[in-house]
Amino acid sequence: MAVHPGDSPVHVALRTSDVDEARAFCRKMFYGPLQVTPVGDASNFFFAGDVVMIGPVTVGQISYGSDIRVNIADLETSYHVLAPLTGTLRSRHRGTAVLADPTRAAVYRPIGDIDLDWPGTCRLLSVKVERAALERELDAALDQQIVSPLLIGESFDVSEAPGRTWVALVRLLHGELCAPDALAAQPRMAARWRDMVISGLALTVEHPYGDEPAGLQGPRRPRTVKRTLDAMHAEPSRQYTAGDLAEIAGVGVRVLQEAFRQHVGVSPLSYLRRIRLDGVHHELSRSDPWQVSVSDVAYRWGFTHLGRFAGAYRARFGESPSQTLRDRR
Structure with missing residues:
Protein backbone atom coordinates (compact mmCIF):
# COMPACT_ATOMS: atom_id res chain seq x y z
CA MET A 1 0.00 0.00 0.00
CA ALA A 2 1.36 3.42 -0.98
CA VAL A 3 1.53 5.98 1.83
CA HIS A 4 0.80 9.44 0.48
CA PRO A 5 1.63 12.88 1.83
CA GLY A 6 -0.89 13.71 4.56
CA ASP A 7 -1.39 10.08 5.68
CA SER A 8 0.14 10.73 9.11
CA PRO A 9 -2.74 11.17 11.58
CA VAL A 10 -3.19 14.39 13.55
CA HIS A 11 -4.98 14.67 16.92
CA VAL A 12 -6.25 18.06 18.13
CA ALA A 13 -8.29 18.61 21.31
CA LEU A 14 -9.98 21.57 22.98
CA ARG A 15 -11.85 22.10 26.24
CA THR A 16 -13.29 25.58 26.73
CA SER A 17 -16.21 27.57 28.12
CA ASP A 18 -15.56 30.34 25.57
CA VAL A 19 -18.11 30.25 22.72
CA ASP A 20 -15.87 32.15 20.31
CA GLU A 21 -12.96 29.80 20.95
CA ALA A 22 -15.19 26.76 20.38
CA ARG A 23 -16.57 28.27 17.17
CA ALA A 24 -13.08 29.00 15.83
CA PHE A 25 -11.96 25.45 16.63
CA CYS A 26 -14.88 23.88 14.74
CA ARG A 27 -14.33 26.17 11.76
CA LYS A 28 -10.68 25.21 11.56
CA MET A 29 -11.27 21.48 12.02
CA PHE A 30 -14.38 21.17 9.87
CA TYR A 31 -15.91 24.10 7.91
CA GLY A 32 -15.31 27.82 7.59
CA PRO A 33 -18.94 28.97 7.13
CA LEU A 34 -20.11 27.58 10.49
CA GLN A 35 -22.08 29.44 13.15
CA VAL A 36 -22.51 28.31 16.76
CA THR A 37 -25.19 30.16 18.78
CA PRO A 38 -26.09 29.35 22.40
CA VAL A 39 -29.82 28.97 23.04
CA GLY A 40 -31.24 30.16 26.37
CA ASP A 41 -29.07 29.83 29.48
CA ALA A 42 -25.43 29.48 28.40
CA SER A 43 -24.01 29.28 31.93
CA ASN A 44 -23.36 25.55 31.48
CA PHE A 45 -21.67 25.97 28.10
CA PHE A 46 -18.54 23.86 28.02
CA PHE A 47 -17.20 22.68 24.70
CA ALA A 48 -15.31 19.38 24.55
CA GLY A 49 -13.82 18.39 21.22
CA ASP A 50 -11.37 15.63 20.34
CA VAL A 51 -10.66 15.57 16.61
CA VAL A 52 -8.44 13.22 14.61
CA MET A 53 -7.56 13.85 10.97
CA ILE A 54 -6.17 11.23 8.61
CA GLY A 55 -5.99 12.14 4.94
CA PRO A 56 -9.50 12.86 3.60
CA VAL A 57 -11.23 11.72 6.82
CA THR A 58 -11.84 13.86 9.92
CA VAL A 59 -13.49 12.32 13.00
CA GLY A 60 -14.45 14.33 16.06
CA GLN A 61 -16.19 13.50 19.31
CA ILE A 62 -18.02 16.72 20.17
CA SER A 63 -20.26 18.08 22.92
CA TYR A 64 -21.26 21.59 24.05
CA GLY A 65 -22.70 21.14 27.54
CA SER A 66 -25.66 23.47 26.91
CA ASP A 67 -28.27 23.89 24.17
CA ILE A 68 -26.93 25.45 20.99
CA ARG A 69 -27.95 26.05 17.39
CA VAL A 70 -25.50 25.32 14.57
CA ASN A 71 -25.86 26.70 11.04
CA ILE A 72 -23.58 25.61 8.22
CA ALA A 73 -23.66 26.76 4.60
CA ASP A 74 -22.99 24.36 1.71
CA LEU A 75 -20.27 21.87 2.66
CA GLU A 76 -19.13 21.90 -1.00
CA THR A 77 -16.02 19.72 -0.61
CA SER A 78 -17.29 16.99 1.72
CA TYR A 79 -19.97 14.56 2.82
CA HIS A 80 -20.72 14.49 6.54
CA VAL A 81 -22.23 12.12 9.11
CA LEU A 82 -23.40 13.03 12.62
CA ALA A 83 -23.92 10.00 14.86
CA PRO A 84 -25.12 10.85 18.40
CA LEU A 85 -23.67 8.76 21.23
CA THR A 86 -26.04 10.35 23.76
CA GLY A 87 -29.10 12.56 23.38
CA THR A 88 -31.10 13.55 20.30
CA LEU A 89 -30.07 15.96 17.54
CA ARG A 90 -32.67 17.75 15.41
CA SER A 91 -31.38 18.28 11.90
CA ARG A 92 -32.70 20.04 8.77
CA HIS A 93 -30.97 19.68 5.41
CA ARG A 94 -32.30 20.21 1.87
CA GLY A 95 -35.89 20.42 3.13
CA THR A 96 -35.70 17.18 5.14
CA ALA A 97 -35.90 16.98 8.93
CA VAL A 98 -34.11 14.13 10.71
CA LEU A 99 -34.05 13.20 14.39
CA ALA A 100 -30.64 11.64 14.99
CA ASP A 101 -30.00 9.65 18.16
CA PRO A 102 -27.93 6.61 19.22
CA THR A 103 -30.04 4.47 16.85
CA ARG A 104 -29.92 6.71 13.74
CA ALA A 105 -27.21 8.88 12.15
CA ALA A 106 -27.83 11.96 10.00
CA VAL A 107 -26.08 12.31 6.63
CA TYR A 108 -25.34 15.50 4.68
CA ARG A 109 -24.54 16.05 1.02
CA PRO A 110 -22.10 18.74 -0.18
CA ILE A 111 -24.93 20.97 -1.42
CA GLY A 112 -27.54 22.56 0.85
CA ASP A 113 -27.50 24.50 4.13
CA ILE A 114 -27.57 22.60 7.43
CA ASP A 115 -29.47 23.69 10.56
CA LEU A 116 -28.98 21.81 13.82
CA ASP A 117 -30.76 22.07 17.16
CA TRP A 118 -28.13 20.54 19.43
CA PRO A 119 -29.11 20.00 23.09
CA GLY A 120 -26.55 20.02 25.86
CA THR A 121 -27.24 16.34 26.50
CA CYS A 122 -26.05 15.36 23.01
CA ARG A 123 -22.51 14.06 22.53
CA LEU A 124 -21.79 12.79 19.04
CA LEU A 125 -19.35 11.55 16.44
CA SER A 126 -18.83 14.08 13.67
CA VAL A 127 -17.38 12.41 10.57
CA LYS A 128 -16.23 14.43 7.58
CA VAL A 129 -15.23 12.56 4.40
CA GLU A 130 -13.90 14.56 1.51
CA ARG A 131 -16.17 14.50 -1.50
CA ALA A 132 -13.63 13.12 -3.98
CA ALA A 133 -12.66 10.25 -1.67
CA LEU A 134 -16.21 8.93 -1.15
CA GLU A 135 -17.17 9.41 -4.79
CA ARG A 136 -14.00 7.69 -5.95
CA GLU A 137 -14.69 4.75 -3.62
CA LEU A 138 -18.24 4.28 -4.88
CA ASP A 139 -17.09 4.78 -8.45
CA ALA A 140 -14.48 2.05 -8.05
CA ALA A 141 -16.86 -0.33 -6.28
CA LEU A 142 -19.44 -0.01 -9.06
CA ASP A 143 -16.87 0.24 -11.87
CA GLN A 144 -18.97 2.95 -13.48
CA GLN A 145 -19.26 6.70 -13.58
CA ILE A 146 -21.48 8.27 -10.94
CA VAL A 147 -23.23 11.60 -10.75
CA SER A 148 -21.65 14.12 -8.36
CA PRO A 149 -22.71 14.96 -5.73
CA LEU A 150 -24.02 11.53 -4.75
CA LEU A 151 -27.75 11.31 -4.13
CA ILE A 152 -27.30 9.63 -0.77
CA GLY A 153 -29.96 9.07 1.86
CA GLU A 154 -30.44 11.62 4.63
CA SER A 155 -29.92 9.10 7.45
CA PHE A 156 -29.15 5.48 8.24
CA ASP A 157 -29.87 3.00 11.02
CA VAL A 158 -26.99 2.42 13.44
CA SER A 159 -28.79 -0.05 15.72
CA GLU A 160 -27.89 -2.95 13.41
CA ALA A 161 -25.42 -3.76 10.65
CA PRO A 162 -24.07 -2.28 8.48
CA GLY A 163 -24.55 1.09 10.24
CA ARG A 164 -23.76 -0.30 13.69
CA THR A 165 -20.54 -1.85 12.38
CA TRP A 166 -19.45 1.38 10.67
CA VAL A 167 -20.01 3.50 13.80
CA ALA A 168 -18.12 0.95 15.89
CA LEU A 169 -15.24 1.12 13.41
CA VAL A 170 -15.19 4.92 13.54
CA ARG A 171 -15.27 4.94 17.35
CA LEU A 172 -12.40 2.48 17.51
CA LEU A 173 -10.34 4.48 15.02
CA HIS A 174 -11.02 7.70 16.95
CA GLY A 175 -10.09 6.13 20.27
CA GLU A 176 -6.90 4.62 18.89
CA LEU A 177 -5.74 7.86 17.26
CA CYS A 178 -6.45 9.83 20.45
CA ALA A 179 -4.25 7.46 22.44
CA PRO A 180 -0.48 8.04 22.58
CA ASP A 181 1.72 5.54 20.75
CA ALA A 182 -1.25 3.57 19.37
CA LEU A 183 -0.58 1.13 16.55
CA ALA A 184 -3.18 2.91 14.40
CA ALA A 185 -1.10 6.10 14.64
CA GLN A 186 1.53 4.58 12.33
CA PRO A 187 0.95 6.13 8.86
CA ARG A 188 0.64 2.80 7.03
CA MET A 189 -1.84 1.41 9.56
CA ALA A 190 -3.72 4.69 9.73
CA ALA A 191 -4.10 4.67 5.93
CA ARG A 192 -5.71 1.23 6.12
CA TRP A 193 -8.15 2.37 8.82
CA ARG A 194 -8.94 5.47 6.77
CA ASP A 195 -9.74 3.38 3.70
CA MET A 196 -11.99 1.11 5.78
CA VAL A 197 -13.96 4.11 7.05
CA ILE A 198 -14.48 5.42 3.51
CA SER A 199 -15.38 2.07 1.96
CA GLY A 200 -17.62 1.21 4.91
CA LEU A 201 -19.54 4.44 4.52
CA ALA A 202 -19.95 3.82 0.78
CA LEU A 203 -21.52 0.45 1.63
CA THR A 204 -23.72 1.88 4.41
CA VAL A 205 -25.40 4.97 2.95
CA GLU A 206 -28.33 4.65 0.59
CA HIS A 207 -27.68 5.65 -3.02
CA PRO A 208 -29.47 5.20 -6.37
CA TYR A 209 -26.93 2.79 -7.83
CA GLY A 210 -26.35 -0.93 -7.79
CA ASP A 211 -29.56 -2.94 -8.14
CA GLU A 212 -31.84 0.07 -7.84
CA PRO A 213 -33.31 1.53 -11.03
CA ALA A 214 -31.35 4.68 -11.75
CA GLY A 215 -31.27 6.80 -14.82
CA LEU A 216 -28.16 8.32 -13.27
CA GLN A 217 -25.84 5.43 -13.97
CA GLY A 218 -23.11 6.28 -16.41
CA PRO A 219 -21.35 3.94 -18.83
CA ARG A 220 -18.87 1.42 -17.44
CA ARG A 221 -15.29 2.52 -17.82
CA PRO A 222 -12.96 0.37 -19.90
Whole structure:
Protein backbone atom coordinates (compact mmCIF):
# COMPACT_ATOMS: atom_id res chain seq x y z
CA MET A 1 0.00 0.00 0.00
CA ALA A 2 1.36 3.42 -0.98
CA VAL A 3 1.53 5.98 1.83
CA HIS A 4 0.80 9.44 0.48
CA PRO A 5 1.63 12.88 1.83
CA GLY A 6 -0.89 13.71 4.56
CA ASP A 7 -1.39 10.08 5.68
CA SER A 8 0.14 10.73 9.11
CA PRO A 9 -2.74 11.17 11.58
CA VAL A 10 -3.19 14.39 13.55
CA HIS A 11 -4.98 14.67 16.92
CA VAL A 12 -6.25 18.06 18.13
CA ALA A 13 -8.29 18.61 21.31
CA LEU A 14 -9.98 21.57 22.98
CA ARG A 15 -11.85 22.10 26.24
CA THR A 16 -13.29 25.58 26.73
CA SER A 17 -16.21 27.57 28.12
CA ASP A 18 -15.56 30.34 25.57
CA VAL A 19 -18.11 30.25 22.72
CA ASP A 20 -15.87 32.15 20.31
CA GLU A 21 -12.96 29.80 20.95
CA ALA A 22 -15.19 26.76 20.38
CA ARG A 23 -16.57 28.27 17.17
CA ALA A 24 -13.08 29.00 15.83
CA PHE A 25 -11.96 25.45 16.63
CA CYS A 26 -14.88 23.88 14.74
CA ARG A 27 -14.33 26.17 11.76
CA LYS A 28 -10.68 25.21 11.56
CA MET A 29 -11.27 21.48 12.02
CA PHE A 30 -14.38 21.17 9.87
CA TYR A 31 -15.91 24.10 7.91
CA GLY A 32 -15.31 27.82 7.59
CA PRO A 33 -18.94 28.97 7.13
CA LEU A 34 -20.11 27.58 10.49
CA GLN A 35 -22.08 29.44 13.15
CA VAL A 36 -22.51 28.31 16.76
CA THR A 37 -25.19 30.16 18.78
CA PRO A 38 -26.09 29.35 22.40
CA VAL A 39 -29.82 28.97 23.04
CA GLY A 40 -31.24 30.16 26.37
CA ASP A 41 -29.07 29.83 29.48
CA ALA A 42 -25.43 29.48 28.40
CA SER A 43 -24.01 29.28 31.93
CA ASN A 44 -23.36 25.55 31.48
CA PHE A 45 -21.67 25.97 28.10
CA PHE A 46 -18.54 23.86 28.02
CA PHE A 47 -17.20 22.68 24.70
CA ALA A 48 -15.31 19.38 24.55
CA GLY A 49 -13.82 18.39 21.22
CA ASP A 50 -11.37 15.63 20.34
CA VAL A 51 -10.66 15.57 16.61
CA VAL A 52 -8.44 13.22 14.61
CA MET A 53 -7.56 13.85 10.97
CA ILE A 54 -6.17 11.23 8.61
CA GLY A 55 -5.99 12.14 4.94
CA PRO A 56 -9.50 12.86 3.60
CA VAL A 57 -11.23 11.72 6.82
CA THR A 58 -11.84 13.86 9.92
CA VAL A 59 -13.49 12.32 13.00
CA GLY A 60 -14.45 14.33 16.06
CA GLN A 61 -16.19 13.50 19.31
CA ILE A 62 -18.02 16.72 20.17
CA SER A 63 -20.26 18.08 22.92
CA TYR A 64 -21.26 21.59 24.05
CA GLY A 65 -22.70 21.14 27.54
CA SER A 66 -25.66 23.47 26.91
CA ASP A 67 -28.27 23.89 24.17
CA ILE A 68 -26.93 25.45 20.99
CA ARG A 69 -27.95 26.05 17.39
CA VAL A 70 -25.50 25.32 14.57
CA ASN A 71 -25.86 26.70 11.04
CA ILE A 72 -23.58 25.61 8.22
CA ALA A 73 -23.66 26.76 4.60
CA ASP A 74 -22.99 24.36 1.71
CA LEU A 75 -20.27 21.87 2.66
CA GLU A 76 -19.13 21.90 -1.00
CA THR A 77 -16.02 19.72 -0.61
CA SER A 78 -17.29 16.99 1.72
CA TYR A 79 -19.97 14.56 2.82
CA HIS A 80 -20.72 14.49 6.54
CA VAL A 81 -22.23 12.12 9.11
CA LEU A 82 -23.40 13.03 12.62
CA ALA A 83 -23.92 10.00 14.86
CA PRO A 84 -25.12 10.85 18.40
CA LEU A 85 -23.67 8.76 21.23
CA THR A 86 -26.04 10.35 23.76
CA GLY A 87 -29.10 12.56 23.38
CA THR A 88 -31.10 13.55 20.30
CA LEU A 89 -30.07 15.96 17.54
CA ARG A 90 -32.67 17.75 15.41
CA SER A 91 -31.38 18.28 11.90
CA ARG A 92 -32.70 20.04 8.77
CA HIS A 93 -30.97 19.68 5.41
CA ARG A 94 -32.30 20.21 1.87
CA GLY A 95 -35.89 20.42 3.13
CA THR A 96 -35.70 17.18 5.14
CA ALA A 97 -35.90 16.98 8.93
CA VAL A 98 -34.11 14.13 10.71
CA LEU A 99 -34.05 13.20 14.39
CA ALA A 100 -30.64 11.64 14.99
CA ASP A 101 -30.00 9.65 18.16
CA PRO A 102 -27.93 6.61 19.22
CA THR A 103 -30.04 4.47 16.85
CA ARG A 104 -29.92 6.71 13.74
CA ALA A 105 -27.21 8.88 12.15
CA ALA A 106 -27.83 11.96 10.00
CA VAL A 107 -26.08 12.31 6.63
CA TYR A 108 -25.34 15.50 4.68
CA ARG A 109 -24.54 16.05 1.02
CA PRO A 110 -22.10 18.74 -0.18
CA ILE A 111 -24.93 20.97 -1.42
CA GLY A 112 -27.54 22.56 0.85
CA ASP A 113 -27.50 24.50 4.13
CA ILE A 114 -27.57 22.60 7.43
CA ASP A 115 -29.47 23.69 10.56
CA LEU A 116 -28.98 21.81 13.82
CA ASP A 117 -30.76 22.07 17.16
CA TRP A 118 -28.13 20.54 19.43
CA PRO A 119 -29.11 20.00 23.09
CA GLY A 120 -26.55 20.02 25.86
CA THR A 121 -27.24 16.34 26.50
CA CYS A 122 -26.05 15.36 23.01
CA ARG A 123 -22.51 14.06 22.53
CA LEU A 124 -21.79 12.79 19.04
CA LEU A 125 -19.35 11.55 16.44
CA SER A 126 -18.83 14.08 13.67
CA VAL A 127 -17.38 12.41 10.57
CA LYS A 128 -16.23 14.43 7.58
CA VAL A 129 -15.23 12.56 4.40
CA GLU A 130 -13.90 14.56 1.51
CA ARG A 131 -16.17 14.50 -1.50
CA ALA A 132 -13.63 13.12 -3.98
CA ALA A 133 -12.66 10.25 -1.67
CA LEU A 134 -16.21 8.93 -1.15
CA GLU A 135 -17.17 9.41 -4.79
CA ARG A 136 -14.00 7.69 -5.95
CA GLU A 137 -14.69 4.75 -3.62
CA LEU A 138 -18.24 4.28 -4.88
CA ASP A 139 -17.09 4.78 -8.45
CA ALA A 140 -14.48 2.05 -8.05
CA ALA A 141 -16.86 -0.33 -6.28
CA LEU A 142 -19.44 -0.01 -9.06
CA ASP A 143 -16.87 0.24 -11.87
CA GLN A 144 -18.97 2.95 -13.48
CA GLN A 145 -19.26 6.70 -13.58
CA ILE A 146 -21.48 8.27 -10.94
CA VAL A 147 -23.23 11.60 -10.75
CA SER A 148 -21.65 14.12 -8.36
CA PRO A 149 -22.71 14.96 -5.73
CA LEU A 150 -24.02 11.53 -4.75
CA LEU A 151 -27.75 11.31 -4.13
CA ILE A 152 -27.30 9.63 -0.77
CA GLY A 153 -29.96 9.07 1.86
CA GLU A 154 -30.44 11.62 4.63
CA SER A 155 -29.92 9.10 7.45
CA PHE A 156 -29.15 5.48 8.24
CA ASP A 157 -29.87 3.00 11.02
CA VAL A 158 -26.99 2.42 13.44
CA SER A 159 -28.79 -0.05 15.72
CA GLU A 160 -27.89 -2.95 13.41
CA ALA A 161 -25.42 -3.76 10.65
CA PRO A 162 -24.07 -2.28 8.48
CA GLY A 163 -24.55 1.09 10.24
CA ARG A 164 -23.76 -0.30 13.69
CA THR A 165 -20.54 -1.85 12.38
CA TRP A 166 -19.45 1.38 10.67
CA VAL A 167 -20.01 3.50 13.80
CA ALA A 168 -18.12 0.95 15.89
CA LEU A 169 -15.24 1.12 13.41
CA VAL A 170 -15.19 4.92 13.54
CA ARG A 171 -15.27 4.94 17.35
CA LEU A 172 -12.40 2.48 17.51
CA LEU A 173 -10.34 4.48 15.02
CA HIS A 174 -11.02 7.70 16.95
CA GLY A 175 -10.09 6.13 20.27
CA GLU A 176 -6.90 4.62 18.89
CA LEU A 177 -5.74 7.86 17.26
CA CYS A 178 -6.45 9.83 20.45
CA ALA A 179 -4.25 7.46 22.44
CA PRO A 180 -0.48 8.04 22.58
CA ASP A 181 1.72 5.54 20.75
CA ALA A 182 -1.25 3.57 19.37
CA LEU A 183 -0.58 1.13 16.55
CA ALA A 184 -3.18 2.91 14.40
CA ALA A 185 -1.10 6.10 14.64
CA GLN A 186 1.53 4.58 12.33
CA PRO A 187 0.95 6.13 8.86
CA ARG A 188 0.64 2.80 7.03
CA MET A 189 -1.84 1.41 9.56
CA ALA A 190 -3.72 4.69 9.73
CA ALA A 191 -4.10 4.67 5.93
CA ARG A 192 -5.71 1.23 6.12
CA TRP A 193 -8.15 2.37 8.82
CA ARG A 194 -8.94 5.47 6.77
CA ASP A 195 -9.74 3.38 3.70
CA MET A 196 -11.99 1.11 5.78
CA VAL A 197 -13.96 4.11 7.05
CA ILE A 198 -14.48 5.42 3.51
CA SER A 199 -15.38 2.07 1.96
CA GLY A 200 -17.62 1.21 4.91
CA LEU A 201 -19.54 4.44 4.52
CA ALA A 202 -19.95 3.82 0.78
CA LEU A 203 -21.52 0.45 1.63
CA THR A 204 -23.72 1.88 4.41
CA VAL A 205 -25.40 4.97 2.95
CA GLU A 206 -28.33 4.65 0.59
CA HIS A 207 -27.68 5.65 -3.02
CA PRO A 208 -29.47 5.20 -6.37
CA TYR A 209 -26.93 2.79 -7.83
CA GLY A 210 -26.35 -0.93 -7.79
CA ASP A 211 -29.56 -2.94 -8.14
CA GLU A 212 -31.84 0.07 -7.84
CA PRO A 213 -33.31 1.53 -11.03
CA ALA A 214 -31.35 4.68 -11.75
CA GLY A 215 -31.27 6.80 -14.82
CA LEU A 216 -28.16 8.32 -13.27
CA GLN A 217 -25.84 5.43 -13.97
CA GLY A 218 -23.11 6.28 -16.41
CA PRO A 219 -21.35 3.94 -18.83
CA ARG A 220 -18.87 1.42 -17.44
CA ARG A 221 -15.29 2.52 -17.82
CA PRO A 222 -12.96 0.37 -19.90
CA ARG A 223 -10.37 -1.66 -18.02
CA THR A 224 -7.62 0.43 -19.62
CA VAL A 225 -9.02 3.61 -18.08
CA LYS A 226 -9.57 2.04 -14.67
CA ARG A 227 -6.01 0.63 -14.65
CA THR A 228 -4.62 4.11 -15.37
CA LEU A 229 -6.78 5.77 -12.71
CA ASP A 230 -5.66 3.23 -10.11
CA ALA A 231 -1.99 3.90 -10.93
CA MET A 232 -2.40 7.69 -10.66
CA HIS A 233 -4.24 7.51 -7.34
CA ALA A 234 -1.64 5.09 -5.97
CA GLU A 235 1.33 7.34 -6.83
CA PRO A 236 0.09 10.87 -7.59
CA SER A 237 3.53 12.46 -7.13
CA ARG A 238 5.24 10.22 -9.68
CA GLN A 239 6.43 12.11 -12.77
CA TYR A 240 4.26 10.31 -15.32
CA THR A 241 4.39 11.15 -19.01
CA ALA A 242 1.57 10.48 -21.44
CA GLY A 243 3.65 7.57 -22.72
CA ASP A 244 4.08 6.13 -19.21
CA LEU A 245 0.32 6.13 -18.64
CA ALA A 246 -0.36 4.61 -22.03
CA GLU A 247 2.11 1.83 -21.24
CA ILE A 248 0.33 1.15 -17.93
CA ALA A 249 -2.99 0.99 -19.80
CA GLY A 250 -1.55 -1.23 -22.52
CA VAL A 251 -2.72 0.96 -25.39
CA GLY A 252 -1.36 3.82 -27.47
CA VAL A 253 -1.26 7.42 -26.23
CA ARG A 254 -4.02 8.62 -28.58
CA VAL A 255 -6.27 5.69 -27.74
CA LEU A 256 -5.90 6.35 -24.00
CA GLN A 257 -6.51 10.07 -24.41
CA GLU A 258 -9.69 9.45 -26.37
CA ALA A 259 -10.87 6.90 -23.81
CA PHE A 260 -10.29 9.41 -20.99
CA ARG A 261 -12.12 12.18 -22.80
CA GLN A 262 -15.07 9.87 -23.37
CA HIS A 263 -15.26 8.21 -19.95
CA VAL A 264 -13.62 10.71 -17.56
CA GLY A 265 -14.14 14.03 -19.34
CA VAL A 266 -10.52 15.20 -19.33
CA SER A 267 -7.15 13.95 -20.57
CA PRO A 268 -5.07 11.61 -18.35
CA LEU A 269 -2.53 14.31 -17.44
CA SER A 270 -5.31 16.82 -16.68
CA TYR A 271 -6.89 14.31 -14.34
CA LEU A 272 -3.51 13.69 -12.67
CA ARG A 273 -3.03 17.42 -12.16
CA ARG A 274 -6.45 17.59 -10.51
CA ILE A 275 -5.52 14.79 -8.09
CA ARG A 276 -2.35 16.65 -7.16
CA LEU A 277 -4.09 20.01 -6.76
CA ASP A 278 -6.72 18.45 -4.48
CA GLY A 279 -3.94 16.84 -2.45
CA VAL A 280 -2.07 20.12 -2.04
CA HIS A 281 -5.28 21.95 -1.11
CA HIS A 282 -6.13 19.35 1.52
CA GLU A 283 -2.66 19.49 3.05
CA LEU A 284 -2.41 23.30 3.05
CA SER A 285 -5.85 23.68 4.60
CA ARG A 286 -4.77 21.49 7.54
CA SER A 287 -1.22 22.78 8.03
CA ASP A 288 0.43 25.27 10.36
CA PRO A 289 1.84 28.13 8.22
CA TRP A 290 4.78 28.36 10.61
CA GLN A 291 5.79 24.76 9.98
CA VAL A 292 5.28 24.17 6.25
CA SER A 293 5.79 26.10 3.04
CA VAL A 294 3.72 26.10 -0.13
CA SER A 295 6.71 25.09 -2.24
CA ASP A 296 7.52 22.06 -0.04
CA VAL A 297 3.93 20.79 -0.21
CA ALA A 298 3.73 21.40 -3.96
CA TYR A 299 6.95 19.49 -4.59
CA ARG A 300 5.74 16.58 -2.45
CA TRP A 301 2.67 16.26 -4.67
CA GLY A 302 4.70 16.25 -7.87
CA PHE A 303 4.64 19.89 -8.99
CA THR A 304 8.04 21.01 -10.30
CA HIS A 305 7.11 24.38 -11.84
CA LEU A 306 5.76 26.63 -9.07
CA GLY A 307 4.53 29.37 -11.40
CA ARG A 308 2.30 27.02 -13.40
CA PHE A 309 1.23 25.30 -10.20
CA ALA A 310 0.11 28.58 -8.61
CA GLY A 311 -1.94 29.51 -11.68
CA ALA A 312 -3.64 26.10 -11.84
CA TYR A 313 -4.33 26.21 -8.09
CA ARG A 314 -5.99 29.62 -8.29
CA ALA A 315 -8.09 28.51 -11.27
CA ARG A 316 -9.36 25.46 -9.35
CA PHE A 317 -9.90 26.92 -5.87
CA GLY A 318 -10.33 30.66 -6.47
CA GLU A 319 -7.45 31.66 -4.21
CA SER A 320 -3.68 31.39 -4.10
CA PRO A 321 -2.07 28.48 -2.24
CA SER A 322 -0.50 30.92 0.22
CA GLN A 323 -4.00 32.24 1.04
CA THR A 324 -5.18 28.71 1.81
CA LEU A 325 -2.22 28.14 4.10
CA ARG A 326 -2.50 31.51 5.83
CA ASP A 327 -6.23 32.10 6.06
CA ARG A 328 -7.89 28.69 6.36
CA ARG A 329 -9.97 28.64 9.52
